Amino acid sequence: MKPRITIGIDIGATTIKAAVVEFNSTEDKFCILSQKIVETRALDGPDVVIKQLFYVINEFLNENKQCDFRGIGIGTPGIVSLDRSTVKNPPNFSGWSEVNLGEVIHKKFKLPIIVENDANTAAIAEAKYGAGANYNDFIFLIWGTGVGGGIILDRKIYRGPTGGAGEIGHITIDYNGPVCNCGNRGCIESYIGQRYLSERTRKKLQAIPKDYPPSKIIELAGDNLNTIDPSIISLAAKRGDKLAKEILLEAGTLLGIAIASMFNALDLRVAVIGGGISASGKLVFDAIRSSVQSRALKSIKPEIIIIPAKLGNTAGMIGASTFVL
Amino acid sequence: MKPRITIGIDIGATTIKAAVVEFNSTEDKFCILSQKIVETRALDGPDVVIKQLFYVINEFLNENKQCDFRGIGIGTPGIVSLDRSTVKNPPNFSGWSEVNLGEVIHKKFKLPIIVENDANTAAIAEAKYGAGANYNDFIFLIWGTGVGGGIILDRKIYRGPTGGAGEIGHITIDYNGPVCNCGNRGCIESYIGQRYLSERTRKKLQAIPKDYPPSKIIELAGDNLNTIDPSIISLAAKRGDKLAKEILLEAGTLLGIAIASMFNALDLRVAVIGGGISASGKLVFDAIRSSVQSRALKSIKPEIIIIPAKLGNTAGMIGASTFVL
Numbered sequence: 001m002k003p004r005i006t007i008g009i010d011i012g013a014t015t016i017k018a019a020v021v022e023f024n025s026t027e028d029k030f031c032i033l034s035q036k037i038v039e040t041r042a043l044d045g046p047d048v049v050i051k052q053l054f055y056v057i058n059e060f061l062n063e064n065k066q067c068d069f070r071g072i073g074i075g076t077p078g079i080v081s082l083d084r085s086t087v088k089n090p091p092n093f094s095g096w097s098e099v100n101l102g103e104v105i106h107k108k109f110k111l112p113i114i115v116e117n118d119a120n121t122a123a124i125a126e127a128k129y130g131a132g133a134n135y136n137d138f139i140f141l142i143w144g145t146g147v148g149g150g151i152i153l154d155r156k157i158y159r160g161p162t163g164g165a166g167e168i169g170h171i172t173i174d175y176n177g178p179v180c181n182c183g184n185r186g187c188i189e190s191y192i193g194q195r196y197l198s199e200r201t202r203k204k205l206q207a208i209p210k211d212y213p214p215s216k217i218i219e220l221a222g223d224n225l226n227t228i229d230p231s232i233i234s235l236a237a238k239r240g241d242k243l244a245k246e247i248l249l250e251a252g253t254l255l256g257i258a259i260a261s262m263f264n265a266l267d268l269r270v271a272v273i274g275g276g277i278s279a280s281g282k283l284v285f286d287a288i289r290s291s292v293q294s295r296a297l298k299s300i301k302p303e304i305i306i307i308p309a310k311l312g313n314t315a316g317m318i319g320a321s322t323f324v325l
Numbered sequence: 326m327k328p329r330i331t332i333g334i335d336i337g338a339t340t341i342k343a344a345v346v347e348f349n350s351t352e353d354k355f356c357i358l359s360q361k362i363v364e365t366r367a368l369d370g371p372d373v374v375i376k377q378l379f380y381v382i383n384e385f386l387n388e389n390k391q392c393d394f395r396g397i398g399i400g401t402p403g404i405v406s407l408d409r410s411t412v413k414n415p416p417n418f419s420g421w422s423e424v425n426l427g428e429v430i431h432k433k434f435k436l437p438i439i440v441e442n443d444a445n446t447a448a449i450a451e452a453k454y455g456a457g458a459n460y461n462d463f464i465f466l467i468w469g470t471g472v473g474g475g476i477i478l479d480r481k482i483y484r485g486p487t488g489g490a491g492e493i494g495h496i497t498i499d500y501n502g503p504v505c506n507c508g509n510r511g512c513i514e515s516y517i518g519q520r521y522l523s524e525r526t527r528k529k530l531q532a533i534p535k536d537y538p539p540s541k542i543i544e545l546a547g548d549n550l551n552t553i554d555p556s557i558i559s560l561a562a563k564r565g566d567k568l569a570k571e572i573l574l575e576a577g578t579l580l581g582i583a584i585a586s587m588f589n590a591l592d593l594r595v596a597v598i599g600g601g602i603s604a605s606g607k608l609v610f611d612a613i614r615s616s617v618q619s620r621a622l623k624s625i626k627p628e629i630i631i632i633p634a635k636l637g638n639t640a641g642m643i644g645a646s647t648f649v650l
Contacts, residue, residue: 160592
């Protein structure tokens, strides 16, 4: 039996993570044989990003000359064309409107290349090998800088007519809400995406109620409110900080509203949530659960499952790899 | 070639509409051969509703003894099981938790029976023969007592893992909004469903601004504000009433918010809208369009299409019929 060895790449706004991934014959198990991380250099334009990709792929091919690679799977921000080759408008990438990444890389390495949106690659990894493995249908969310998503229907990723599906972060939860990066008002992302959450935390710290103890958030931020990010809020909450707990509780409750809308419209019951902030654990997940529970339709309520993702940072690379097989 | 003759039935809360429908050999055209309407008697319990169904089916079979019926398609409120036979909790039907309508009717008439949710039957009719015929993927909405929906993906109805998909009326547009029939807050239905819209209209009439002319809504309602329903608001708007126009404009704008959420999450661009209130025409559709336009993601904006349904009251029967073939 020929080994099923692939290269899986996850292009992020700051780093490119890449791995050589081997799958067993039934594809129900995988093994990461080696990993590399290089800078993406997204602000230097697509040519530089492609050079970085060439570099990391070359390294893997040179180090594993005896291997018969099946192909290269690539997860990337932005909308990926239906033929899984061209990447459109990845946010925070300079000078990049539309690049046929699949073609460029195939030309260089003569291997099959599959490109897919990064939330979708992570979703499919969780569906096959992670927290979603027991469920045919679920919503996958990455809660980090933004709120990205992937929709798994009948064990497959739902890509939509142009490949852009899964933008769960841009579901409105309050039409009079804050202006979102996308131009709309009151998207769930505009409440709980990293930048917005940090900003709201700063405001709350400035108006902290008199009966509250001094917030551990300030201590952890080294007295510089500009350094506040969700990991600091999570840490403060874990150390018992009242305000930090309230902020995470509210964020979870708000996310639950968007999830309930999706559950109701699509008849779903399961959400798998990954990304940095979701690591804050039980407090946040309990808040999400009770919010979805109070808002979902009667037929859905008894079967709601909200669980953390399992594969963490590797999900993107593994998911990208599975598309190759 | 054997003629493709079916019986299509649309069970509503007040009437059962039924038709003998003939399809041509390629199934791209249909012809309604005859129609009947009987009372549903939903409040008298499932046995009585079934008796009404038996009556109308019997009539058709007796009147068309020479016909070789292919089967009976039935559209009904409530959630229909994945095997398209059992109907769960149709709202406003007394004593009805779960009834295997398909089995009961098959036992009596020995014909193939397919049962489907009524919004889904109407959606599939619009997809095959109506306003959605040119689109592979769209949202179908029935805006009436509630806001029902069906989701057409790749020309097929998306039913969800348990058959309950399409509850677009229960997408939240403001999490602090009014309490909805379903128990959630701020569902789009809780703003623009018939009962809610009429109620809000009454409140606005009681607090009519001093610089407004006397509202034609009051005149049309015969001075009894309790008789106000969306058809009166529509008629008043058509006659130029300022308040009525504002109400419809606002309703359309609100509906657009829910549609934009769906478009963003599912990568869709087309909505087909039927039901009583949608008949108010251009004013409402323009409002929906401009609302979706302002709220959808950049990649979706250039291709947004919001159009009225074409088949009106017959959509349910025709859609139910097509499921038989």
